Amino acid sequence: MDDNKEGMDSQQGGVDRRTMLKMGLGAAGGALIAGAPGLVLAADKAPVGNYPAGVSGDSVFVGLTLDLTGPYSAEGADEQKGYELAIEQLNAGAPEIQKISPLTKKGILGKTVKYGVIDAETKPNSAVQAATRFIHENKAMMISGSVSSAVAIALQKVCDREKTIYLAAISGSNETTGVDCQRYGFRLCYFAYSAAKAISPVLAKSMGKNRKAVYLVPDYTYGHTTYDSMKEFTEKEGWKTVGQQVHPLGAKDYSSYLINIANSGADTLVVIDYGADAANSIKQAKQFGILDKMSLVVPYMAPFLGEELGPEIIQGVYGATGFWWTLQDKYPIAKDFVTAFEKKFKQKPHDSAYIAYLNTALWADAIERAGTFYPPDVIKSYEKGQKRQGPVGEVWFRPEDHQGVINFPIVRGKKPADMKDKSDLFDIVAVVDGAAVVPPVGHFGCKLGSYV
Amino acid sequence: MSLFLSQLFNGLATGLLLALISTGLTIIYGTLGVVNFAHGALFVVGAYAGFTAYGLTNSFLIAIVVGALVALVIGLFIERGVVRLYYGRPPEDQILVTFGIGIVLVEIVRGIYGGVSLSVPTPTWGTGIVHIGSLIYPLYRLEALAISAGTLIALYFVLYRTSLGLIVRAGIEDSLMVNILGINVKRIFLLVFGIGAMAAGYAGVIDSPIVTLAPDMGFRVLVDSFVVVVIGGVGSFPGAIVGGIIAGEILSLTSMFDPAYSDVMLFVVMALVLIFRPQGIMGQEGRE
Numbered sequence: 001m002d003d004n005k006e007g008m009d010s011q012q013g014g015v016d017r018r019t020m021l022k023m024g025l026g027a028a029g030g031a032l033i034a035g036a037p038g039l040v041l042a043a044d045k046a047p048v049g050n051y052p053a054g055v056s057g058d059s060v061f062v063g064l065t066l067d068l069t070g071p072y073s074a075e076g077a078d079e080q081k082g083y084e085l086a087i088e089q090l091n092a093g094a095p096e097i098q099k100i101s102p103l104t105k106k107g108i109l110g111k112t113v114k115y116g117v118i119d120a121e122t123k124p125n126s127a128v129q130a131a132t133r134f135i136h137e138n139k140a141m142m143i144s145g146s147v148s149s150a151v152a153i154a155l156q157k158v159c160d161r162e163k164t165i166y167l168a169a170i171s172g173s174n175e176t177t178g179v180d181c182q183r184y185g186f187r188l189c190y191f192a193y194s195a196a197k198a199i200s201p202v203l204a205k206s207m208g209k210n211r212k213a214v215y216l217v218p219d220y221t222y223g224h225t226t227y228d229s230m231k232e233f234t235e236k237e238g239w240k241t242v243g244q245q246v247h248p249l250g251a252k253d254y255s256s257y258l259i260n261i262a263n264s265g266a267d268t269l270v271v272i273d274y275g276a277d278a279a280n281s282i283k284q285a286k287q288f289g290i291l292d293k294m295s296l297v298v299p300y301m302a303p304f305l306g307e308e309l310g311p312e313i314i315q316g317v318y319g320a321t322g323f324w325w326t327l328q329d330k331y332p333i334a335k336d337f338v339t340a341f342e343k344k345f346k347q348k349p350h351d352s353a354y355i356a357y358l359n360t361a362l363w364a365d366a367i368e369r370a371g372t373f374y375p376p377d378v379i380k381s382y383e384k385g386q387k388r389q390g391p392v393g394e395v396w397f398r399p400e401d402h403q404g405v406i407n408f409p410i411v412r413g414k415k416p417a418d419m420k421d422k423s424d425l426f427d428i429v430a431v432v433d434g435a436a437v438v439p440p441v442g443h444f445g446c447k448l449g450s451y452v
Numbered sequence: 453m454s455l456f457l458s459q460l461f462n463g464l465a466t467g468l469l470l471a472l473i474s475t476g477l478t479i480i481y482g483t484l485g486v487v488n489f490a491h492g493a494l495f496v497v498g499a500y501a502g503f504t505a506y507g508l509t510n511s512f513l514i515a516i517v518v519g520a521l522v523a524l525v526i527g528l529f530i531e532r533g534v535v536r537l538y539y540g541r542p543p544e545d546q547i548l549v550t551f552g553i554g555i556v557l558v559e560i561v562r563g564i565y566g567g568v569s570l571s572v573p574t575p576t577w578g579t580g581i582v583h584i585g586s587l588i589y590p591l592y593r594l595e596a597l598a599i600s601a602g603t604l605i606a607l608y609f610v611l612y613r614t615s616l617g618l619i620v621r622a623g624i625e626d627s628l629m630v631n632i633l634g635i636n637v638k639r640i641f642l643l644v645f646g647i648g649a650m651a652a653g654y655a656g657v658i659d660s661p662i663v664t665l666a667p668d669m670g671f672r673v674l675v676d677s678f679v680v681v682v683i684g685g686v687g688s689f690p691g692a693i694v695g696g697i698i699a700g701e702i703l704s705l706t707s708m709f710d711p712a713y714s715d716v717m718l719f720v721v722m723a724l725v726l727i728f729r730p731q732g733i734m735g736q737e738g739r740e
Contacts, residue, residue, distance in 0.1 A: 069558075069668055073567035219712055246712035252663050252672045253466055255593070256707035256714065259458050262588060279569040279664040287574065287590040287662070289581040308569045308664060 048375050048452055049163030054139035055373045059112040062087070062360075063134025065145040065155060070122025071250045072147035072275040074304045075352040079145060079169050080117060081345050082356030087113045089340070090364055096336045100358070100388055101365035108364045109373065120145065124154035131155050135162045141373055142167065142363055147275065147352065148249075149173035149222040156185035160449060163375055167359045170322070170352055172274070172300045174225035177403040178444025183451060184375070186382060186397060188362065188404035189355045190432075192222065193439050195300050195320040195408075196229035198432040202410050203318060204237035207268070207295055214266035214294075215244040216257060216281055218273050222300075223249075226272045230299050234270075242266045247281075254281045258288045269294045279308040286313050303350045306413060306425035314413035314425065322351030322408050324426050327392055334391035348423050358390050362397075376451035392431065398438070401446035406434045458587040459704045465593055467700020468600040469659060474677040474684075474692040475607060476651030482687030483620055483644040486535060486546050491652050491677060492670030493554035493561075498523040498653020499660045499669070500561050503572050512575035516657045523653020524646050526557070531645035539641070554670070562667040569664040578661060592661055599658055604693055607651070611689055620644055679718055683725050685735025694734050 047053070054061060064083055067076035089097040090113050093106035107113060116138055120127035127146070134140040143159050144167040146152035152171035159166035160182035168176055168187040172195070177187050190198075203211075213234060217223040223246070231241050243264045245257040258281075261269060269290060273281050278298065282305075285291055291313065298305065301319025325348045328335035337357060341349040349357075365388060367373060370381035383399035392407045411426035419425065477491045502519030506512055530553055538546050578592030611617040623630045623640050631637045663669065676699065681687075684695025702721055706714040725732060 068567070069562070071666070071668065073562075073666070073668065074569070077567050245707070248715045250668075250672055251715075252669060252676075253469075253703075255462050255466055256459055256704040257711055259455070259462055259587070259704075260707060260711065263455050263458075276569045276664065276666045276668070279571070279666075283571060283664055284662065287581075287592065289588050289590075304568055308571060310571065 045374055046452070050135065050139045050141055051374050054141045055111060058110075059114045060108060060373065061134070061138045061140045062113060062115040063131060063138060063140035063143045064115055064117045065120040065127045065130045065134070065143060065151075066117055067122040067145070067147045067151065068117075068119040070148075071277050072122050074308075075147040075170060075275060075302060075350070076120075076122075076145070078304075078350045078352040079147070079356040081341070082349065082353030083115065083144070083360055085341055085344055085353070086357045086360035087115055088344075090360070094340075096333075096340055097361050097364070099333055099336065100361040100390060101368060103368035104364055108367050109371070113364075116140075120151055120155075122148050122151060124148075124150050127151045127155050128158045131158055131164075131166075132162070135159075135164050140164060141375075144356070144359060144363075145169050146171050148220075149176055150220050152176050152187070153180045153221065156180065156182045160184040163452070165363070165375060165378060167363060169356050169359060171222070172226060173221040174229065174439075174444050175221050177401045178225075178446055181401050181446035181448060183379060183402075183449040186359075186402045186404065188359050188395070188397075188406060189322055189351075190320065190406060190408045190434065190437075191403075192226035192229045192300065193444075194432075194434070194437040196226065196233040197437040198408070198430075199297075199299050199318065199320045199410055200230070200233035200237050200239075202429060203234065203297060204239070206318070209238035211239045211268045211295075212242045212266045213239050213268040213270050213297075214242050214261050214264040215270045216254070216261070216273060217244050217246045218249045218277055219246045220249055222274070223272050226300055230270060230272070239268075250277065252280065254284045255288070257281075258285055258290060261285070262288060262290055262293075267294055268297060270297045270299060272298075272300065274300060274302055275304070276308075278302065278305050282309055282313060301411065302352070303411075303426070307423075311414060311416040311419060311425060315415045317413040318410065318429070319412075320408060320410050320432070321426075323349070323354035323392065324351070324409055324411055324428060325349060325423070326426070326428060327409060327431070330431070331391055331393065333389060337391045354391060358395070362388065362390075362395070379451060395434070398441065400441040401444075401448070403438060404434075405438055408432050408434065454586045455708065456705075457585070459708050460701065461584070461587060461589075463701035463704035464697060465589075465597040465700070466704060467697035468597055468604070468693075469655075469696075470676055470680050470699050471693045471696025472600040472603060472658065473652070473655040473673055474680040474696055475604065475689065476648035476655070477677050478681050478684070478687055478689060478692045479607075479611075479651065480645055480648035481681070482689065483623060484535075484539065484641055486538065486550070486645075487543055488535075488645075488648065489547050489551035489674065490530065490554035490557065491550075491648075492672075492674030493557035494523050494527065494649045494652035494670075495656040495659075495673045496561055496665075496667060496670040497526060497557055498656030499572075499665050500565060500656075501653065502657030502660055503570060503665055506572060512578075512661075516654065519657035520650045520654040523656070524650035527646045527649020527653075528642060530649070531642050535645060536638075536641075554674075558667050558670060565665075565667070567667065569666045571664050572660040574661040590662075596658055596662065603654070608689065616643075679722050682732060683722055685732025688732065688734040688736070691732050691734030695732070698733075 118130035149171040152168040298319040301321045328338045366381040370377040498519040501522035502515035505518035506515035580591045680695040684691030706717040
C-alpha cells in the first residue's frame with residue numbers, strides 16, 4: 001500500500017544559517033517574554049519521545065494511520081486528502097493556513113513537514129503497529145488519523161506510552177476524551193454526547209415530542225456510547241426508547257435486525273451505524289418498507305452517506321455532521337478550504353478531510369505558540385485553550401480532557417427536486433455552538449496522565 | 453409467535469444465499485483439495501462487474517451473466533497462472549497464495565471504483581414488498597431465495613447426474629485412475645476451479661441489490677462461507693446447503709433474543725460441530 005510514502009518534497013529543502021540564527025533568537029526572545037527561562041536552553045531538556053532526535057534535521061515527520069480499507073475506507077481516503085492539503089499549505093506558508101495559525105511562516109518553526117501513510121484497516125491492532133513503526137523508524141513527532149473510535153483509543157494509548165502527540169481525526173465515542181483520555185491525545189471533532197445534545201431539541205421541534213424510537217447500534221465503544229447519549233437527550237425531549245438492535249461492526253445482512261425493528265412498534269428508526277455499515281443497513285431498511293412507516297434519524301452522520309444512498313432515501317433525514325461544504329456561503333475560511341481542496345482534488349471535501357486539515361493546522365499553531373517541538377511544551381500550549389478561527393468559527397481545546405470545542409452543522413437531506421446539482425445533498429438546519437454542547441468537565445471520568 | 457415464524461423464514465432465505473455463496477468454495481476444495489481464500493474476492497469482482505454491466509445495459513440479467521463470466525475468466529487465469537503450481541503442496545502454502553490473490557483482486561477493485569460504497573438498484577421485477585401473513589418481506593429477497601434454490605438444484609444435477617459430474621467426482625477420489633482412463637484431469641481441474649470462481653461471481657451479482665458494494669465486502673463473505681462449509685462438511689456439496697441453512701437460522705433466531713450475540717452463536721455452533729463431528733454434518737468420515 002502507501003507505506004511510508006514520503007510526501008511533499010519541499011521547495012525550501014535546507015534552512016540557511018542566517019534563518020537558523022534568526023529563528024534561534026526569535027525563540028529565545030519569545031521565551032524570555034513569556035517569562036519561562038527554562039525554555040531558553042532547549043538542549044538542557046531530557047529527551048522525551050522522539051524529541052530532540054525527530055527535529056534535529058530540517059524536517060519534521062508526521063505519521064498518518066488511516067483507515068483506507070474496512071467499513072470506513074471512504075472517510076479514511078478523504079482524511080488523507082485533508083492532511084495532504086494542510087501539509088502542502090504549511091510548507092508553502094500559504095495565507096489560508098495563516099488565517100488559522102497566524103504565527104506560521106513556512107513549514108513549522110522553519111522545518112519542512114514530511115509525512116508517511118499506513119493503512120490502519122479500521123483495526124486497532126494494525127493501527128498500533130503502524131504508529132509504532134512511524135515512531136521508531138521515522139522518528140515521527142505526531143501521529144494522526146482515525147475513523148473508528150476503537151482505532152483512535154488504541155492509538156491514543158500507544159502514543160501516550162511513546163510520548164508522541166496523537167491527534168484523533170474522526171472518533172465519535174464518549175470515551176476517547178472520557179475514561180480513555182490521555183495526556184498526549186487530542187480530539188478536535190464533535191462526538192456522541194455533543195451530537196446527541198445538539199440534535200435532540202432539533203428533532204423534537206421538527207418531528208414532535210411523543211416519538212417512539214428504536215436503535216440500530218454497532219457493537220463497539222462508539223455505538224454503545226452514542227446510544228446512551230441519544231437515549232438520554234431524546235428522552236429529555238419526551239421521546240420513548242422502545243428497543244435497540246446491536247450488531248457486529250461490518251455486518252452485511254441486516255434482515256433479522258430489521259424484522260425485529262419492524263415489529264418493535266416504533267415510529268422512528270435511529271441508525272447509529274457509520275460508513276459502509278450505515279449505507280448497508282439503511283438501504284435494507286428501505287427495502288423492508290421500514291422507512292415508509294418510520295422516520296429515519298442518523299445522529300452521527302457521515303456526509304458520504306448522502307452520496308452512497310442517494311437523495312431518494314436521504315431526503316428529510318436529520319443528522320449531525322462535522323462539516324458540509326455549503327458552509328462556505330457563511331464562513332470565509334470554509335470557502336478558502338473548499339476552494340483549495342476542489343482545486344487540488346477536483347471534488348468537494350467531506351467532514352473527514354476537514355477535520356484532518358484543521359487538526360494539522362492547529363497542531364502547527366500549538367508548536368508555533370510553544371516555540372519548540374518539545375512535547376510537554378506543545379501539550380501545554382494546547383492546554384492554554386487559545387481560541388483560533390477555523391472554517392466554522394472559533395475553535396479551541398479544553399485543558400482538562402483535551403476535547404476540542406468546535407462548531408458543527410445539523411443537516412437535513414434535500415428533496416431531489418430542490419437539489420441544484422449532484423453534490424447539493426443537504427440543507428444546513430443549524431450550526432451548533434460547540435461550547436454549548438460539550439459535556440461538563442469530568443463528566444466521563446477523564447484523568448490525564450503525566451507529561452514525561 | 454408470528455415474529456418467530458418471520459425469523460424462521462428469514463433464516464431460510466439468508467441461509468440459502470449463504471449456501472449459494474459457499475458452493476464455489478466447497479466444490480473447489482472437494483475436487484482439488486485447495487482451500488481457496490480468494491473466494492470472497494471473486495465474489496467482490498463478480499458483484500462489481502455486474503454493477504458496471506447493469507449500469508451500461510440497464511439489464512440485471514445481463515449483469516448476472518457478465519458478473520459470472522468475469523469471475524470465470526479470472527478464475528481460469530488464476531488456476532493456470534498460480535494455483536496449478538500449488539496442487540499437492542501443504543495447505544498453508546495454498547492458503548497464503550490464494551489469500552494473496554484475494555488481496556490483489558480487492559485492491560484492483562478499490563483502484564478502479566474507489567472506497568465509497570456503491571448501490572445497485574433492485575431490478576424492476578424485484579422492487580416492492582410482499583405480505584406473507586404478518587411478515588413484510590422485500591420481493592427481491594424472495595426472488596433471491598428462489599434463484600439460490602434453483603441454482604443449487606441445477607448444480608446438484610450437474611455434479612451428480614451428468615458424466616462431467618461423474619468425472620469430477622471420480623477425479624476427487626482417484627485422479628491417477630481417471631488419468632489412466634484417458635481423461636485429461638488437468639483440464640477438468642481447470643474447469644472445476646473456473647466453475648467455483650464463477651459460482652462466487654454469480655452469487656456476488658445476486659447479492660448486490662440487497663447490500664451496498666464496498667471493496668471489503670468479500671472479507672465478511674469469506675468468513676461466513678467458511679463457517680457454513682465447516683458446519684456442513686468441508687468439500688461436501690449437500691453440506692454447503694445444510695450448513696448455509698443452519699447458519700442462516702442461527703443468525704436470524706438469535707437476533708430475536710439478543711442481537712448482540714447472533715454472531716457469537718454462529719461460532720459457538722461451529723465449535724460444537726467441530727468437537728462432536730469434526731468432519732462436519734454432511735462430511736465423510738476419514739476423508740483426507
